[in-house]
Amino acid sequence: MSNIYDLAYELEKGLRTQPSFLELTSAYEEVKGNEEAYALFQEFTAMQQELQMKQMSGEGLSEEYIEQAQEIAGRASTNEMIQKMMTAEQQLGTVIEDVNKIIMKPLQDLYTTETTDAE
Structure with missing residues (x-):
């Protein structure tokens, strides 16, 4: 049987090779390369x-703080490079959510089984 931590490190390596991670990395480097966007x-x-x-x-x-935060968020969301990076981050987030669902399945199954058994 595999060590769970070894599997986690393998998962980390796999995540780094995911197209969504590579796209995020590229988009981040593009933002960093532009002084204004960065x-x-x-x-x-x-x-x-x-x-x-x-x-x-x-x-x-x-209210002043909220307005300031909204103004900064608005400027960031209209910056093409930052928007590209945020889109890539969202795509990676979807992959991570999917993996998390898989990882949490044994726990969900356990509780679902206990709930079903109790009925």
């Missing part, structure tokens, strides 16, 4: 992280 991407990422931290801490968001 600065906007960094601003967008910093805003996302700050927003996440505020939400996790339960801190309220002022």
